[in-house]
Amino acid sequence: MSVQPVMAQDDISVVASIRPLHSLVAAVMQGGNSPHLLVAGGSPHAKSLRPSQAKRLSRADVVFWIGGGLE
Numbered sequence: 476m477s478v479q480p481v482m483a484q485d486d487i488s489v490v491a492s493i494r495p496l497h498s499l500v501a502a503v504m505q506g507g508n509s510p511h512l513l514v515a516g517g518s519p520h521a522k523s524l525r526p527s528q529a530k531r532l533s534r535a536d537v538v539f540w541i542g543g544g545l546e
Contacts, residue, residue, distance in 0.1 A: 486508070487507075487508060487536045487537065488508075488511070488534055488535045488536045488537070489504065489508065489510040489511065489535065489536065489537045489538075489539070490510065490511045490512075490513050490531055490532060490535040490537070490538045490539070491510045491511070491512055491513065491538075491539045491540075492513045492514065492538070492539065492540040492541065493512075493513075493514060493541065494512060494514075496539050496540075496541060497510055497512045497539075500539050510539070511531060511535075513528055513531065513532070514528075
């Protein structure tokens with residue numbers, strides 16, 4: 476896992492992997508940008524990413540992901 480600092484900026488791209496985590500991140504980011512939900516309409520238990528999800532992850536500045544055991 477890589478952890479790197481992100482400088483304060485208005486256009487930061489944040490992705491959360493599942494809805495409960497998305498809600499927590501959105502509350503912390505209140506007043507700024509909104510995080511993107513990676514699995515918006517499907518099952519969070521899917522084993523593979525769609526190309527659009529992989530693209531969103533690759534362009535994100537910050538990704539919040541709990542881990543395979545809980546997702």
